[in-house]
Amino acid sequence: MCSEPRIAPGILVVIAGPSGAGKTTLAHHLVKTFPDARFSVSTTTRSLRGEEVHGEDYFFVEDAEFEQRLADGYFVEWAEVHGERYGTSAEWVRRTLAGGKSVILDIDVQGAIQVKRVFPGSILVFVLPPSPSVLMKRLVSRNTDSPGIVRNRLHAAEEEISWIGSFDYYILNDCLSNSLNRIEAIFMAESSRLKNLPLPPQVRAYGPERFHGLDQWKGSKVIVTSGPTREFVDEVRFISNRSSGLMGTGMAEAFRDGGADVVFITGPCCHSDPSSVRTIRVTSATEMLNAVRREISGAELLVMTAAVSDLRPASRRDGKMERGGGITLDMESTPDILASLQDDLAMERCRVLAFALEYGGEALSRASAKMRRKGASMLFMNRGDQIGSGMETHGNSGFILFDNGSSIEVPQGSKRIVAALIAAAAGRYLQEDGGLLN
Numbered sequence: 001m002c003s004e005p006r007i008a009p010g011i012l013v014v015i016a017g018p019s020g021a022g023k024t025t026l027a028h029h030l031v032k033t034f035p036d037a038r039f040s041v042s043t044t045t046r047s048l049r050g051e052e053v054h055g056e057d058y059f060f061v062e063d064a065e066f067e068q069r070l071a072d073g074y075f076v077e078w079a080e081v082h083g084e085r086y087g088t089s090a091e092w093v094r095r096t097l098a099g100g101k102s103v104i105l106d107i108d109v110q111g112a113i114q115v116k117r118v119f120p121g122s123i124l125v126f127v128l129p130p131s132p133s134v135l136m137k138r139l140v141s142r143n144t145d146s147p148g149i150v151r152n153r154l155h156a157a158e159e160e161i162s163w164i165g166s167f168d169y170y171i172l173n174d175c176l177s178n179s180l181n182r183i184e185a186i187f188m189a190e191s192s193r194l195k196n197l198p199l200p201p202q203v204r205a206y207g208p209e210r211f212h213g214l215d216q217w218k219g220s221k222v223i224v225t226s227g228p229t230r231e232f233v234d235e236v237r238f239i240s241n242r243s244s245g246l247m248g249t250g251m252a253e254a255f256r257d258g259g260a261d262v263v264f265i266t267g268p269c270c271h272s273d274p275s276s277v278r279t280i281r282v283t284s285a286t287e288m289l290n291a292v293r294r295e296i297s298g299a300e301l302l303v304m305t306a307a308v309s310d311l312r313p314a315s316r317r318d319g320k321m322e323r324g325g326g327i328t329l330d331m332e333s334t335p336d337i338l339a340s341l342q343d344d345l346a347m348e349r350c351r352v353l354a355f356a357l358e359y360g361g362e363a364l365s366r367a368s369a370k371m372r373r374k375g376a377s378m379l380f381m382n383r384g385d386q387i388g389s390g391m392e393t394h395g396n397s398g399f400i401l402f403d404n405g406s407s408i409e410v411p412q413g414s415k416r417i418v419a420a421l422i423a424a425a426a427g428r429y430l431q432e433d434g435g436l437l438n
Contacts, residue, residue, distance in 0.1 A: 010097045010276045011196050012119050013037075013187060014105045016112035018125030018157035019082070019137040022173040024129060026183045027106035043069065046084035049144045059351040068147060071168065072267045077114035079109065082152055088117070098276060102342055103189070109160040116166070122271035123190050125183065126167040128176035129157070159223075196275050199420060204271065213427030214420060218259030223295055224303040227267035229285045231312030231334065236320045242391040243307035245269025250419030251305050252277050258423055263299075265291045267306060285309055285334035286328040292337065296344045301426070303353045304376075307391075345375070352376040353426055357384045357391070368401055377403050380410075380422050380430060388412060397438045400425050404433070 002113050013030065015023045031039040043059040045066050054060050062071075066085050078087030088105060096103050105115065106379060117203070129135040135157060139150045150304045164170060169186050173179045189234045190196065205209040226248020230238040245266060252274040253262040262277040265288060268316035273279040282288045292302065314330040321327065338345075338352060345352065354376035356367040382398035389397045389412060397412035400422055410421050 010100055011102045011187075011190055012093065012097060012105070012115070012122040013102065013125065013190070013399060014107065014112045014115050014122050015125045015127060016105075016107055016109045016167075016316070017173075018109075018129060018135065018160050019153045020135050020142070020157075021127040021129045022138075022176070022179065023127040024106050024126075025176070026171070026173075026179060027104050029180050030104050030183060030187055034102065034187060036100070037104050038096050039185075040088055040096075040105045041085050042088050042105075043075075043274060044084060044086045046086075047224075055125050076118050076352075077111040079108050079110035081110070082149060082156070088115070093119070094278075100276070101260065102187075110161050112167060113163060119273075120144070121195070121275055123169070123186070124167040125186060126164045126170040127179075128161070128164065128170050128172050129247075130172060132157070133172075142278050162169075168297055194416065195272060197255075199416070203417075210421055211424045213429075213431065214254070214258040214424040216427035216431050217255050217301075217423065220260045220300045221298050222255045222260040222301045222303060223263045223265065223299050224255065225247060225265045225288060225292065225306035225308075226252065226265060226336075227269035228307050229267045229309045229334070231282050231290055232284070232316050233313050234321050239311060239313070240268075240309055241307050243267075243269070244392055245271050245392065247272050247396060247415050247419065248305035250415040251303050251414065251423065254419040254423035255301075255303070257420065257425065263295050265295070265306075285312070285337065289335050289337045290338055292341060293344060296341065296348055296350060296371060299350045300350060301351050301430075302345065304338060305355050306337075306375075307357070308337060338376070342375060351378075351430065353422070354379040356381045358382075359384045364399060364401070369401070371401055371403065376435075378404035378426055386412075389417070402429055 015027045017023045025060045027039060041059055043061055043066065043208040045061060048060060051236045074089060074213050075087035076090035076093055078085060086108065093103050115122050116124055132154060136154060138152055139145065162359045171179050171182045196305065227245035228240045230240045232238045248266060249271050254263050256274060256277050264274060264277045264279045265282060266279065267282055280291050283292050288306060288308065310333065311331045312334050314332045342346060352375065354371060354374050356370050356379055358366055358381055363381060363383060367379055371379035379401045380398055381391055381401060382396055386393045394414060395412055396415045396418040398410055401409060410418055410427050
């Protein structure tokens with residue numbers, strides 16, 4: 001007997017394209033086809049058209065109301081299109097995604113690019129009209145715009161199509177039935193991506209004792225730091241390291257899968273944010289320290305996966321330094337995040353899971369000393385000189401050290417699985433240790 005396919009909750013699909021491309025039809029089709037999909041209703045200053053309904057097709061507001069919402073930070077994106085303004089509620093999108101539902105946005109191209117900046121994991125789909133002549137026929141047949149507005153929309157289409165390279169998918173909307181099939185296929189494929197899903201429960205059946213303890217995090221607040229930090233030399237150059245952020249993303253996903261309320265604080269990295277967690281983006285070590293300090297209240301665990309830059313220039317140069325001759329930089333240490341947070345961690349009774357990348361002999365001894373020096377309850381040590389593990393790889397392996405002197409070896413596997421094993425071991429340890437878990 002075949003099992004029912006699982007549709008991932010909480011993905012954000014943005015359908016955009018020139019006016020008249022057919023994006024609204026595709027967006028409404030997804031909502032009708034998939035029960036967990038929700039159509040985002042945009043706010044606009046334009047007037048109703050035809051049979052449009054306030055609150056279903058758009059929220060129609062006056063210019064003054066739109067301006068006030070802009071000032072209040074209400075919109076995740078907004079744009080002025082053909083003399084009218086459109087915007088999408090940021091809070092509604094976050095709340096819907098956090099509630100396990102998918103969000104479908106039908107917006108203009110400018111807005112889609114803005115959404116991608118705020119939600120890097122969003123899926124952008126460009127709806128491409130088959131030709132300028134077909135697009136003109138569609139705009140004229142709507143009988144809602146004057147000839148002048150139709151000309152403006154055709155001119156805007158040329159500019160909008162220049163952004164198609166920033167999208168994840170495109171649909172050539174020359175045949176409606178084919179386009180409907182394609183948008184369904186895109187939604188199904190993205191809904192099946194592991195980055196949007198908890199680990200399949202069948203995975204735990206292969207060595208269930210390894211994953212025991214993961215569910216102990218249900219209801220706990222966990223802060224996960226990730227990625228490298230950057231310390232700028234001038235407006236262009238910076239000091240950083242090779243961290244990709246993939247391990248930190250895996251840790252956030254692992255604690256999320258265990259039912260924790262995860263706050264993900266990440267430096268600049270090339271991976272999409274984990275879905276259904278609150279993400280805070282930072283750049284420097286100081287920014288990361290301040291972000292953790294703001295979020296530490298109520299946290300039961302701080303997971304320091306981030307590879308924080310240890311040094312920074314003593315001063316930052318304006319503009320871009322000209323090339324030529326030698327350059328001498330005066331360096332200073334960046335803040336030690338864990339050392340700076342000792343009072344906050346003690347006050348909140350928040351445990352720490354630290355990370356250490358080690359090379360050469362005596363790696364375990366150095367990692368154990370670091371755990372004691374940092375005041376951590378646990379530390380994951382991985383080696384930088386092992387092929388297939390560590391920075392800029394998809395795999396990892398190492399040892400989890402505990403402050404009672406015990407340790408667990410974690411064999412090489414994908415960072416997603418290694419992260420789940422670390423989170424599970426941490427859950428078991430704190431539960432057995434009479435830790436802070438409920």
